[in-house]
Amino acid sequence: MNQLLAEIPASLILLIVTLVVAVCTVVYVAIAERQRRDTLQRVTPDMEAARLAERLLLNDDASASSRLASWLRERMPEGLITDEANGSKLVHAGFDGSAAPVIFSAIRIVSALLIPVLAFVAAPRDNPTWLAVSLVMGVVAGIAGPQAVLDRLATNRQDRIRLGVPDALDLLVVCVEAGVSLDAAIIRVARDLSNVRPELAIEFAQVVRRVNAGMPRDRALQGLAARTGVDELRTLVSSMIQTERLGTSIARVLRVNAESLRTRRRQRAEKRAAEAALKMIFPLALFLLPALLAVIVGPAAITVVQQLGELAK
Template identity: 80%
Template sequence: MAEIPLTLIFLVLTVIVAVSTMVYVAIAERERKETLQRVSPDLEASRLAERLLLNEDATASSRLASWLRDRMPESFVSDTSNVHKLVHAGFDGAAAPVIFSAVRIASALLMPVLSFVAAPRDNPVWLAVSVVMGLVVGVAGPQAVLDRLAAQRQERIRRSVPDALDLLVVCVEAGVSLDAAILRVARDLSNVRPELALEFAQVVRRVNAGMPRDRALLSLSQRTGVDELRTLVASMIQTERLGTSIARVLRVNSESLRLRRRQKAEKRAAEAALKMIFPLALFLLPALLAVILGPAAITVIGQLGSLSQ
């Protein structure tokens, strides 16, 4: 048995220590942030305002995007097919499309090279399969990750809409204007629902900048891509045009959203029994048959063997 080189052991130990240190620092930083939020609840709201008022020209991502825009092909720079998906995933900056295009190019080039380096050299078939798989992962991987991030963010926003509507109803019924109520809800939800709080703050920011309220609300549904918010925005715009009670509309929408979420949960619970049939038939039933019928089969085979002798 060949001895393991000391250099390899030292490298593995170094990597383990580095990863453990990073995990410890991340956990400690998370605990520190939670402590600061409990001590000062308005801290997250101030960070939310800083993010909304931050000049994009001063951020590192904008400088990186400018550097990449000067060096990338024009076809990749002008590609706007994933702009809406990036906004749905939370990457709403002007630098996001350029950086995502650069990530796609780097992934398509690096993954086949890494697969070629890691694949065994003595087997040409496995080498070719590894390179092809690396190429497929490099080309389709960034888009799949982006779709996954967008779906997760939309699901988080969808779950937080009923709570936000309840807070809006309370604020509006207390006599607060709709813009002030949206801003208040954004501040209150900044700790627990940061995605929806940021979108509400964007609506208030655009209204204060002079954009009509209906257009600002429409941008809310377009930026999130959530059907529940699209229905809510349509109801709010129609209510504002007709002059009806906004609190009643918000309350009806909140109740309908909770009913729809309850029905969706009941549907999933009803489908669970059907989905469990195939795993039970493939994995559990053979093991039960082996445990129950195994001793009897061994006994029968032994008896048949003694009778034949």
């Protein structure tokens, strides 16, 4: 061991130590900066509203991702970019910028080319079977991997938004019943939920931004349901649009929808709890039962084999 350490150049050891110290320093600074930012947000909550407005009013053309998308759009086939299904899925996942479809298409192309090459390089050359299996797995991962990751990101974001809708409706009811207008109530709820449910807060702020820009409120609310893809919000938007057209009480509609969504959330949790026992059968049958059979039946089987051997002699 000492001989192996003596053969390593001192410059390489110094480089490794420097990299480790640099990584630790970056991690420490990132954690300290995040704690400082969280503390400032708790002390001055208006800073979060300012940051939210800055994100909504950011010029996409000035960002680095848009410049990269413009460069990629000039060099990629048009058919790979204009994919409406992936476009809506990207919006559901939170990537609603104009550069998102182009960058995602580039990621799919790079993944389809690079992952099979890496699988071929890492596969053993002396075993043709494992080489073929590695190539097939690399091709499948390269083609289906980005789409699977995107679907997962969209599903997780929709779940987070779905969990925050009943709380947001309760806050909307309180604001509306206190005499606040609907637009002011929505922006107030977006400001209060920015630390707890940032995705839902950004979507609410988008509604107010579009209404202030001159878009009709019903279209802005329909855009909220379309951008999130959450069925609960689609039902809520339909009720709010119908209430605004008929002139009925918006507070009563919000309260009824909040109770309905909370009941649905509890039923969904009960359903998942009931499905847990069924889902546990397969891991038990594959991993636990064979081990139990080996422990219980193994000694008896060894004894039976030994006795049969003695009888055969």
